[in-house]
Amino acid sequence: MVKLNSAEECLNNLRNHKPKNDYLDVPYEKRAAVLVPLIINDNELEILFTIRSADLSSHAGEVALPGGKFDKNDENIIATAAEEEVGIKSNDAEYLTYFEPFLSRHKLLVTPVAALITNSFYKPVLNPSEVSECFTIPLRVFISKEHHLSFDSLWNNQSYRHHHFIWDDWDVSGFSANICVEVAKIAFNIQNVDWEEIIEGQPSREEYIKLMLDDIIKQNIKQNKSKL
Template sequence: MVNFQSLKEKIKKILRKHDVGDKFSHLLLPKASVLLPITIKDGELFLLFTVRSMELKSSPGDVCFPGGREEPADSDEVATALREAEEEVGLRRDQVEVISRLPPTITMAGYLVTPVVAFIDETFQPRSNPAEVADVFTVPLGYFLEPEKHSSSSYQTSENMSMLTHSFEYNDPQNNKSFKIWGLTAWFALVLAVLALEKKPVFNVGVDVEDLIPSCERFLIKSYEYKKSKL
């Protein structure tokens, strides 16, 4: 059995090396944040996901991380992610230990979305807000490196760059349900798995995993400069 505390400290040390902090907070775009909540079960890292309520106008039924748009009272991207997680699944701030921020991504709608990585208390029990969340489940972090069901497709960005979009299907043994994790949510999970576990996926990611953070940052800056040029 892997020692709980030693595993936690090891992962924190690894991820803090890749923390971008507020490096991109100055970018002049509408902002949003998502929380990537890590928990440890039986010596293994798991990542918590939510399923969006079918009542929502935007992406009903999609798998995502807790998160949403920045509000005026939010002090930074971390505050946005923590507030949204508490509103959506009842995750209190005293149950969260924030570790790092990973490079943001600009969505098709023009939002700068920052992934905030955190450990959550192993005793946490979700209390979902039914107006926003239809389901909550966890996936072993290693699944995103060696999935049973994975697909990818190539697309051309508006900046004329060729990229891969990834999709994972996960059969959850806890409640005998199947979930599709794709798009930006899949990308953030994949980046986190590569960094935290320090392993390469068994499939082509579409970027150099040996140079992952710089690759993400270069793509972000290129996307941002393109957006600015169109204003």
């Protein structure tokens, strides 16, 4: 049984986190970011999630973290994606840390950024074209075996384990679930969870990213040759 830290202990662990690699050499058009908005409720941290609008062309109706593709002119992830989707402004939140990127199913390199909502008067302001609803789930859920389910499939012809976390009527799965597990492990200062995070033979996150970077290099070589 994991000893659960207080909200302030979790926040200090996140503030002290330093990612090993941010892959800044990846082109902007292949990068995105998501915000992990944290709220203190009864001395524990909760994550604010969104339900994506049913009118969106991709991932419609899915549970997600607020985010979007990088733009060279973006000031920061809080000021752009979070403000656009749920009305979190830079002065509503304290930046905590960022994490090594994850590879999305559309082969975007997505950097998670954790921030604590410090404005006690903050109320989500939903952009209906992007978000239909929002809700919170305790951070501890994402290291809890009780709330965890998984299944295995193939992704890019490789074995891959998909994770689900069930809380009330909500199901946080896939990409968002993987990010939340990492945030929770760092916040609660644990190395391993009580389930198998990857299936035997599944490439590591770093190996998936390397495959993506190799594809980018091959595409660039092909494009350069076509210009000759």
